Amino acid sequence: MSQCIENEERINIDGSSLNVNNKIDLFSDLFTKQSSHDTLLILNQRITLPFVLFQELWETKPIRICADGAANRLYEYLILNGEDNITKYVPDYIVGDLDSIKDDIVDFYLKMKVVILKQNTQYATDFKKCLLMIVYNAYHPGVLKEKRYEDNYKIDPVDGLIKLNDEIDDHKKIGIINVIAIGAIGGRFDQSINAITELYNNSGDKSKITLRFLTDTDIIMLIPGNGTMICYDSQFRDMVIGNCGLLPMGEPIKLIETHGLKWDVCNWDSSIPSGIVSSNNRFSGIDRCYIDSNCDFVMNIEYFPNELVKYMNLA
């Protein structure tokens, strides 16, 4: 029988008897450095994050990449926050079909030694092309820097990156590549849904990437099925995060049990066609929330950027 119980605003969660197969630390997984492959991916929407937060994201992600027209957005945003910034925050790569990046931005970033790689295929989005670049770079760091823009780094300008990724010897252990993308959600609806499909494309045990999105209002990620503990410290919960949604966007899901939501559920079938979805929920667990589901699902967690800035002592 399915159940929903309403909890007090804050409850203690004892994790010792729960079957935890995945752990997500909300603050450190996103905002601290986890590995030398961590990547900030910038997509083509206006950047409106508080500048100190952007700086922190940039500094904690050793690899930075712009999808095509995102390079224009980066440049504009940096100028807006002080002209000196354009030479301080120089991305490693700009990748895409290059139909959106402006000519003067190409010239500027070539001068700054950015690898600007053309990939023209009309069967992959610029977002996808960037993910391919991120994986290729993790296996072959810096090799394109030694080659030339003029001959497209000796890579087939149609879909060379796809072929190069197919040839990767994944016996080499590189660990998981954590990618935080800004500009993925909001704006054009098909682009936003495409971004959600990338969450699913980059899920599962064989995936090389863990992809997460940051907007001005939300952290959006895939919660793995089969027992996930989401951890945070109590001050982070109180200051920085608001509502959340458990969103069965890929397929219908069963929430087997949750512990630490304001509205905890048990044996709860959820899908978009049935109209049964846990939106407008929130974390009640003081420092953790446990979710066991039969498959992966999308979760959005509302956050307050200016409070995050204070929490991180960046103000």
Ligand SMILES: Nc1ncnc2c1ncn2[C@@H]1O[C@H](COP(=O)(O)OP(=O)(O)OP(=O)(O)O)[C@@H](O)[C@H]1O
């Ligand atoms: N209007 C938009 N709304 C949401 N996301 C966008 C929008 N425009 C671009 N993006 C994101 O930025 C990436 C780079 O987009 P850009 O505009 O530079 O090239 P594009 O040719 O329009 O994109 P694509 O070729 O991938 O459709 C896209 O792949 C997408 O992820």
Ligand SMILES: Cc1ncc(C[n+]2csc(CCO)c2C)c(N)n1
């Ligand atoms: C069935 C199908 N639908 C749409 C596209 C178009 N498309 C998908 S990704 C992309 C690249 C954008 O730069 C384009 C044009 C396609 N190829 N196949």
